[in-house]
Amino acid sequence: MADLLVFAGGLELKNPMLAASGCFGYGLEADPVIPPSLFGGIVTKTITPAPRRGNPVPRLAETHAGMLNSIGLENVGLDAFLADKLPALEDVDSKIVVSVSAGSAGEFAEMAERLAEHARVDALELNLSCPNVAEHGRNFAADPAAVAAIGKAVRRVFARPMWIKLSPNVTDISEVARAAQDAGADAVTAINTLLGMDINIDSGKSPFARVTAGLSGPAILPVALAAVWRIAREGGIPTIGVGGASSAKGLLKFLAAGAEAVQLGTVLFSDPGAPQRILDDLATHLDAQGHTNLNSLREQWKEQA
Amino acid sequence: MSGELSAAYRSGRVRALKRDGLYYHLSMEAPGLAPSEPGAFFMIGLGEIESPAPDPLLMRPMSVLNHDGDFVDILFKVVGRGTELLAAAEPGDSLRLLGPLGRPFSRAAQPQPILVGGGAGVPPLCFLSRRLSAEGIAHRVLFGFNSADDVPDSALSKLSQEPEIFTLDGRRGQKGHTVAALAGDREAGRIQACGPGPMLEALKKVRQPGEAMELSLEERMACGMGFCRGCVRPVATGDDWRYATVCREGPVFDADDLVDVNEAGEVCLQEEGSCG
Ligand SMILES: Cc1cc2nc3c(=O)[nH]c(=O)nc-3n(C[C@H](O)[C@H](O)[C@H](O)COP(=O)(O)O)c2cc1C
Ligand code: FES
Numbered sequence: 001m002a003d004l005l006v007f008a009g010g011l012e013l014k015n016p017m018l019a020a021s022g023c024f025g026y027g028l029e030a031d032p033v034i035p036p037s038l039f040g041g042i043v044t045k046t047i048t049p050a051p052r053r054g055n056p057v058p059r060l061a062e063t064h065a066g067m068l069n070s071i072g073l074e075n076v077g078l079d080a081f082l083a084d085k086l087p088a089l090e091d092v093d094s095k096i097v098v099s100v101s102a103g104s105a106g107e108f109a110e111m112a113e114r115l116a117e118h119a120r121v122d123a124l125e126l127n128l129s130c131p132n133v134a135e136h137g138r139n140f141a142a143d144p145a146a147v148a149a150i151g152k153a154v155r156r157v158f159a160r161p162m163w164i165k166l167s168p169n170v171t172d173i174s175e176v177a178r179a180a181q182d183a184g185a186d187a188v189t190a191i192n193t194l195l196g197m198d199i200n201i202d203s204g205k206s207p208f209a210r211v212t213a214g215l216s217g218p219a220i221l222p223v224a225l226a227a228v229w230r231i232a233r234e235g236g237i238p239t240i241g242v243g244g245a246s247s248a249k250g251l252l253k254f255l256a257a258g259a260e261a262v263q264l265g266t267v268l269f270s271d272p273g274a275p276q277r278i279l280d281d282l283a284t285h286l287d288a289q290g291h292t293n294l295n296s297l298r299e300q301w302k303e304q305a
Numbered sequence: 306m307s308g309e310l311s312a313a314y315r316s317g318r319v320r321a322l323k324r325d326g327l328y329y330h331l332s333m334e335a336p337g338l339a340p341s342e343p344g345a346f347f348m349i350g351l352g353e354i355e356s357p358a359p360d361p362l363l364m365r366p367m368s369v370l371n372h373d374g375d376f377v378d379i380l381f382k383v384v385g386r387g388t389e390l391l392a393a394a395e396p397g398d399s400l401r402l403l404g405p406l407g408r409p410f411s412r413a414a415q416p417q418p419i420l421v422g423g424g425a426g427v428p429p430l431c432f433l434s435r436r437l438s439a440e441g442i443a444h445r446v447l448f449g450f451n452s453a454d455d456v457p458d459s460a461l462s463k464l465s466q467e468p469e470i471f472t473l474d475g476r477r478g479q480k481g482h483t484v485a486a487l488a489g490d491r492e493a494g495r496i497q498a499c500g501p502g503p504m505l506e507a508l509k510k511v512r513q514p515g516e517a518m519e520l521s522l523e524e525r526m527a528c529g530m531g532f533c534r535g536c537v538r539p540v541a542t543g544d545d546w547r548y549a550t551v552c553r554e555g556p557v558f559d560a561d562d563l564v565d566v567n568e569a570g571e572v573c574l575q576e577e578g579s580c581g
């Protein structure tokens with residue numbers, strides 16, 4: 001059987017499949033329906049310095065081949081994460097990537113400093129698709145200068161791998177990726193949800209209290225592939241692909257576009273059997289093509305280019 | 306989160322689908338699942354368990370009407386595209402089932418259970434009534450429907466006791482709301498209810514002092530297992546409140562835990578956005 005081991009964003013992963021932030025809780029909720037140790041890595045739900053309750057319902061709406069969410073970054077906060085959630089992951093045989101978000105570069109760095117004290121934290125993923133409190137809620141991820149400032153502040157205090165998660169809701173995603181690279185990030189994760197909304201035709205309004213919401217699921221796979229490809233073709237910084245993957249085929253498309261590993265999000269809701277099936281299908285695909293590992297497949301793609 | 310999951314994700318098959326009043330009664334064969342308790346639900350979707358991008362994408366939460374060995378029955382109303390497609394299923398069609406999920410109703414003889422169901426909230430209470438009867442627990446059953454044509458007679462005929470029926474059009478049973486029948490002084494029991502929001506609110510007003518009350522809630526769901534945080538309701542924690550997941554900590558809640566709070570202050574302040 002082919003070996004699925006990869007090196008991605010500064011981590012050695014036993015396979016290239018990770019759970020995306022916000023789509024697998026704090027790692028244990030779905031066990032044993034989705035065993036956490038299936039994944040090469042788990043990106044935990046984004047935590048903030050203080051707990052957040054998040055938005056009122058409705059928080060979800062289904063779309064064609066996708067869904068909208070308006071969770072509002074509900075999370076237990078850094079203290080409870082360190083006290084309750086992180087220790088519970090001790091025996092999970094996957095890398096743990098902790099997703100963090102905060103209102104300023106200083107707050108990001110303070111969180112990173114505390115997380116650096118815990119050996120179970122294999123890497124950080126900075127979620128910048130969140131409001132910049134000082135700039136009236138403007139999205140950090142839309143502002144290369146803010147991305148660079150936050151990345152540098154965290155880099156100074158956190159020596160393990162640092163990933164920066166990018167938003168697709170920008171004109172030129174490779175410009176933001178360059179800012180992440182300048183800040184010393186080990187990889188960028190692309191992409192977060194697309195800005196979307198729904199309308200109830202009786203009220204003429206969005207069902208969501210926040211009006212707009214985040215689009216995810218199979219519908220966004222082409223958008224995510226193009227984002228990964230645009231960043232990867234510059235060759236400056238490794239990418240972790242995310243957005244709409246729901247099969248081994250989707251995962252292979254991301255790898256061919258240049259991603260070092262791939263995160264699964266919405267598919268963990270729609271098809272809890274997907275992680276096991278994806279691993280099986282990946283190995284079968286490599287075996288059938290005569291590859292003993294993923295690098296060999298990557299080489300083949302390169303030769304054909 | 307409460308308790309270890311007993312759920313499994315399995316493929317199933319449609320055995321039969323028939324109309325029952327306003328509802329559809331779907332009988333499924335799905336081996337390899339843990340037994341369900343009344344109040345539990347399944348996430349159900351059409352299609353093969355191996356299909357990577359099913360349409361509709363998300364499975365739908367459905368209360369269990371009955372679960373006996375390899376056979377699971379549900380009773381549902383067409384409310385959107387997901388249920389519309391399910392209502393068009395044919396015997397032999399493949400299904401995807403995740404469950405059983407959620408915190409079920411409690412079962413105890415004292416105080417005496419009073420089951421109150423409204424419309425699509427009736428199925429889990431049919432299951433509960435059958436189980437209580439099997440356990441020899443005396444209880445009352447009050448079911449309300451908009452119209453006589455809505456009543457799922459076939460499902461009700463399987464109960465060991467005749468439910469008290471209420472219809473708004475007055476063509477079946479008593480005319481009016483179930484809740485009206487519980488107004489005024491009566492002996493306190495254990496109200497176990499499922500139905501539309503206004504019915505549950507009205508029930509709180511006819512509750513006797515100290516009366517036990519369990520309410521089964523509905524909410525849109527994605528994961529059904531407590532990790533997407535999409536299906537929340539405010540519950541009390543001391544003087545404060547927090548969001549509990551309907552799929553994992555519910556769908557059955559103690560009425561005393563549910564609180565009405567001003568949630569608007571919590572909204573993510575992002576200008577244009579998609580805070581996950
Ligand atoms: C319900 C839900 C919650 C999410 N929460 C977060 C989050 O807390 N932090 C984050 O960086 N991304 C979050 N995301 C975005 C996902 O990690 C992922 O980037 C996006 O959903 C696209 O991938 P997918 O199509 O595979 O779901 C969330 C997505 C969903 C659907
Ligand atoms: S449906 Fe995902 S938390 Fe309840």
